[in-house]
Amino acid sequence: MRVLDFDGTVYKGASLLDFYLFTIRMDPRVLSFLPVALRYALLYRMGRVTLNQMDHAMRTIGHRYLLLLHSKPGFDLEDAVSRFWDGHMDRIMDWYSPREDDVVLTGSFDVVVGEACRRLGIGTCVGSRxxxxxxxxxxxxxxxxxxxxxxxxxxxxxxVDAFFTDSESDRPMIDMAEHAYLVSRGRVTKIK
Incomplete structure (x- = not known):
């Protein structure tokens, strides 16, 4: 089976960040979470916080973000996700041709990426939940x-017959796969 990371691999950019920016237009109050989330993401990439510390911070930020969105009268997460993908499906990279048995394995939330997978005809999406x-x-x-x-x-x-990613941080999946490919700016290079 083919297993694919999503952000930067199948999708041009970071879908979770794009969804967050999309929700700012719905409720500008959620902008207050951006500095803290970016700080932790940067510190994690620099090796200054552990995965457990980042996990705890992102859970806390995510919970507060969702509470704030849901406090807005009439907010519906499924409707917001659907409207987001109405305007973002064109960000699926040209190299990618979906197969029904593909598995998308992503750090982004499955409720967001799962809708893109459904639209692409992909049966399995494993994401943050x-x-x-x-x-x-x-x-x-x-x-x-x-x-x-x-x-x-x-x-x-x-x-895993083939694994596609844009990041060396997916080394555990690269090691698990028979073949692995690095995607950079829409170009696919075999690395294993």
């Missing part, structure tokens, strides 16, 4: 956590 009430983060699906979440959804025996 929100709690059923949409007001909290159940788990984040970043680098070292991806193989475990992949195995939970696809089975421990699932074989």
């Amino acid at each position: 929100l709690t059923p009430d949409h007001l909290g983060v159940e788990y984040l699906n970043f680098g070292p956590a991806k193989p475990g979440h992949f195995s939970q959804v696809c089975g421990k025996e699932a074989r």
